[in-house]
Amino acid sequence: MAKRNSAAEFSSLVATDYEEPEQTVATYGERGNQTVVRKSNELIQNAMYNLTLSQQKLMLHIFAMIKPSDTELPRYEMSIYEFLKLCGVDPHNGSMYNQVKKNISEIANTPVQWIRIEGTQKITMFRWINESTIDKGTGKITLTLSPLLKPHLIQLKEFYTTMDVTYIMLMKSQYSVRIYELCKSYQNLYLKNKEAGKPLVWDIDNLRKQVDCSATNWAHIRRTVLDKAKSEINGHTDILFDYAVYKKAKSKVIEISVQIEPVEQKEAAQNLTDITSMISKRKKRKGKLYDDSDANDSSVLSFGYVSSPETTIPYSFGQKPAELKEEILVRAEMNLLKKELSISELEAVNVIIDTMANMAGKARGKNTLIDGGDQQFFEAMNEIIFECKGLHKWFAGIAGRYVKTVIPTAKTKASPVLYLWKSILDDMGNYRLYTSCMDKDDDHYNEDVVEAHFVEAEEDEAVADMLVPKDADTKKSMAQALQRFIDEKELEEKLTAGQKEAYEDILHLATYFCRRNVKSKDEGMMEGKANMQFLNSLNKCIAKYGSLTPLFETLSVIYDYDTYWKKVNRNDKIRNPKLLFQSEIEQSLLMPFSVVENQKARTQTSTKKETGTDWLSMFD
Incomplete structure (x- = not known):
């Protein structure tokens, strides 16, 4: 042994x-x-x-x-x-x-x-x-x-x-960082496939797991993950990223083909220099998260976001109402609002901010929480911050309406805070109504915007007959595609001569915007020659109303050439009437529901006033 x-x-x-x-x-x-x-x-x-x-x-x-x-x-x-x-x-x-x-x-x-x-x-x-x-x-x-x-x-x-x-230091989306890593890891395979004439294909369900995205809706994945990553990668890193729908099961997108092209070495080096320079400037910017006493130490890199008007706010602030309120106050630029708004309007803004801060981290119904923050709320708010360089314009645009209608109506409700919260979410979703680039003193913008409950339908993937990127191959094909969804016989019977003239120009502009590619402004929105921002907006309109007829009819009535141009030309403050007209049509095409429903509400308001009925009762 x-x-x-x-x-x-x-x-x-x-x-x-x-x-x-x-x-x-x-x-x-x-x-x-x-x-x-x-x-x-x-x-x-x-x-x-x-x-x-x-x-x-x-x-x-x-x-x-x-x-x-x-x-x-x-x-x-x-x-x-x-x-x-x-x-x-x-x-x-x-x-x-x-x-x-x-x-x-x-x-x-x-x-x-x-x-x-x-x-x-x-x-x-x-x-x-x-x-x-x-x-x-x-x-x-x-x-x-x-x-x-x-x-x-x-x-x-x-x-x-x-x-x-x-390259990822200035990215604001957690998805962009993961997409960039994935692109770098697949780049050699993409180039090898490209040489052999084969596409590089990504499975959507697998991609959702890789980037930790809980959403299953293609529109959300495209907008929040892919388009956001594309805008933060292209022009700022050493690669160019693009994608296209590759395979569908019925109408559901299940695979995409991706492009991962290297950029010139000189351009990549310049991007590195630009990012390093931007980081250095951020260290010196007022309101940063820490005071870097070693400002000359080039080895210190800031990984946190900078608290300033134009930067977005992380989901995690939903768990910290007091800190979220401070961040919203920074984006609202209260020092400017105090000069622009009345006392009652400032009080309304404070009520709105308190509601936003206190509700942003609460679980209600089927809302999704990410890092303790309401996904719908933070994405809507951050889109305004990203597009408008802050929340200042939005607060300035909605303050008056909340004083006159929303807050008084909320006081009559059984759950006033929930009513306010829903109103805020709706108004963030329709932020372009309140952040117009035109001077607020213009007579054309002094008309009150009628409050309505706008329900923007999600893209209905079951609808087969929709506008598609191929429609935008030529101007002629795009115009014909739009006319496919417009009942021109109905418009011929309903519209006046001045309204018919307006319709022709509006259709021409719609064709232009559906194909427009203005660098930086439309970055990340192009698919072939199609501007998907406008195509998707019009497709939602088709899904909701069954056609584009209600939208084009409403626009033709609003911009009736017999009255519109006379009014505009009499306004000395408007120096370029044609540019104003083009800008208004652009905003209308991006927010078709608000245009149609507001016009309906105006018509009903006029009728109610004639009969002595308060129009607010329509929305109770």
């Missing part, structure tokens, strides 16, 4: 056989200015996880601190001050240790899953951070990544992606 080892001998054998290699120490001071990330394609393409935008950027910066010569995952050491700056948190506040603990905890508790072991049905699940230590005495923080990440980050020889993290 073999002699049994003693406990001491066994312990000695284990220590000898399993002695861990000495771990490299990566300090922020030594490696903090490295920006090149190397990740396996498997980690990029198959890993499913849910990190916020700032957390994604933080992890990419940590990965960038790995050197190609490293043989083991390093142990990361940095000061708490450096860590907080990377997280976009004020390192000078009184609760810095709580902030560190919170950020590390959120990242450490985010599971990573679906790393498939090739040739098997096995799925690996792990967490980014394996171990962390916070030393209050020395002010140091130590992080150790999960050892399961080693084959995906260390000594990569094949099937890996190299990218410069600087």
Whole structure:
């Protein structure tokens, strides 16, 4: 019988056989200015996880601190001050240790899953951070990544992606960061397929998992994920990204073909320079999340968003009403509103802001919460901020109506806050009504906008007969496609001579806008020669009314040439009547429901006034 080892001998054998290699120490001071990330394609393409935008950027910066010569995952050491700056948190506040603990905890508790072991049905699940230590005495923080990440980050020889993290620094969407990573990992395959005359195809359901998007509606995925990523990638990175519908099951989009073209090396280098310059300017901008005392340290990169009028607000602020209110106040530019609005209108704005802050993080019915924030609310609000460079114009546009009608009506309701909330969501969805670029003093804009409950139908994918990008191949084909949905015999019977003249020009402008490609303004909206922003808007109108006849009839009546041009030409403040007309038609085509329903409401209002009935009762 073999002699049994003693406990001491066994312990000695284990220590000898399993002695861990000495771990490299990566300090922020030594490696903090490295920006090149190397990740396996498997980690990029198959890993499913849910990190916020700032957390994604933080992890990419940590990965960038790995050197190609490293043989083991390093142990990361940095000061708490450096860590907080990377997280976009004020390192000078009184609760810095709580902030560190919170950020590390959120990242450490985010599971990573679906790393498939090739040739098997096995799925690996792990967490980014394996171990962390916070030393209050020395002010140091130590992080150790999960050892399961080693084959995906260390000594990569094949099937890996190299990218410069600087390109994603100014991205405002968490989806844009993931789409950029995916594009970089698939770029070689795309170029190989292109040479062979084959497309690179992405499955939509798989893409939703890869970018952690819960939406299943194609219109939402296209607008929020793909179009947003396209606008943030193209012209700002080292690649050009585009996509097109490749395969449908009935009317549901299930696959897209993608293009991932490299840009010229000189242009890519210039984009890096522009981003670095922008980051430097942001550090000096008033209202930033932290006061960088090391402003001359070029190795310090800000991963947090900048609190200023034109920047969007993360979903996570839905959980922090007081902080969300402060952010909305910044976007509203209250110092300007105080000069422009009356006391009662300012009070109405404060009521609106309080309602927005208190309701943005509450779960109601089927609304979706992302990072604790109402998805519908934050996307609508951030679209206004993105398109209008803040919320100032929107608040200025709605203040008067809330004083006169919305708030007084809310007071009569059983649930006044819910009524206000619904009104705010509707008005954000129809923000173009209240953010017109024309001077508010123009007589043409002094008419009251009648409140109506606009119900914008989601794109009905079951409707087969719709406007499609191919319709925009030529001006003639686009005009014919529009006329397909207009009952011109009905218009011939209803319209006056002046209204018929207006109809001809409105149809001409609609054809133009459906094909318009103005650089920067229409960036990310083109599919072939079609401007999808206008096609999608008109398709919603077709889905709701069954045709475009109600829209074109309404526009022809509003812009009746027998009355419209006389009124415009008498107004000395309007210097370019044709440009005004074109601008108004553009806004109307983008918001067809508001045009049709407001005209209906005006007609009903006139009728109610004649009979002595309060028009507000129509909407109770």
